[in-house]
Amino acid sequence: MLVGILALQGDYFLHMQALDKLNVKHILVRDSKSLYKTDGLIIPGGESTVISKMIYRNNMNNDLIKYAKSNSIYGTCAGAIVMSSKINDYIVKPLKIINVQVMRNFWGRQIHSFSENIKLSFTKKYFNATFIRAPKFKILSNDLTILSNMENEPILIRNKKHLISSFHPEIGNDLSIHEYFVKMIDK
Numbered sequence: 001m002l003v004g005i006l007a008l009q010g011d012y013f014l015h016m017q018a019l020d021k022l023n024v025k026h027i028l029v030r031d032s033k034s035l036y037k038t039d040g041l042i043i044p045g046g047e048s049t050v051i052s053k054m055i056y057r058n059n060m061n062n063d064l065i066k067y068a069k070s071n072s073i074y075g076t077c078a079g080a081i082v083m084s085s086k087i088n089d090y091i092v093k094p095l096k097i098i099n100v101q102v103m104r105n106f107w108g109r110q111i112h113s114f115s116e117n118i119k120l121s122f123t124k125k126y127f128n129a130t131f132i133r134a135p136k137f138k139i140l141s142n143d144l145t146i147l148s149n150m151e152n153e154p155i156l157i158r159n160k161k162h163l164i165s166s167f168h169p170e171i172g173n174d175l176s177i178h179e180y181f182v183k184m185i186d187k
């Protein structure tokens, strides 16, 4: 299995380290040619307006949509925003890979970053999740499953193939969510 990490902007390096620790082979993806070599893709957090612009500049938008029909994608924070179906501003163009509406920066500005022990539906232990200018998600269809909530808001969501989180699981040492995603690719 080969996992791609979209490396146009953002904290892709920490996802590389997480996959290294899990002994999962990975490559950095910056164009469609390398995208199609991979079995699954992580779109990291960062700045969604920049990631979105770069996707279009590198002509990857249609290929990402096509790729998502048969491959799993995990979007963390800005990555999730790019994968969503609707966004509360017009700067980011949603790829409509997962049916949620996004409100950017809902959990506060950069200086209000925080971490919280959250519960995940697929494991008993708590997960320490870091939120940095995190988005709020509104579920738009019933093909989605909520895997974690915080203050009654869904923060980790999946559909059949894809996963999104409003927080950054690559910060910290707990690899539970990366592990969960790698299993999704395998299915």
Ligand code: GLN
Pocket (backbone or CB within 6 Å): 044, 045, 046, 047, 048, 049, 076, 077, 078, 079, 081, 104, 105, 132, 133, 134, 135
């Ligand atoms: N709020 C940022 C955005 O809209 C995302 C922040 C992040 O990825 N940590 O791009």
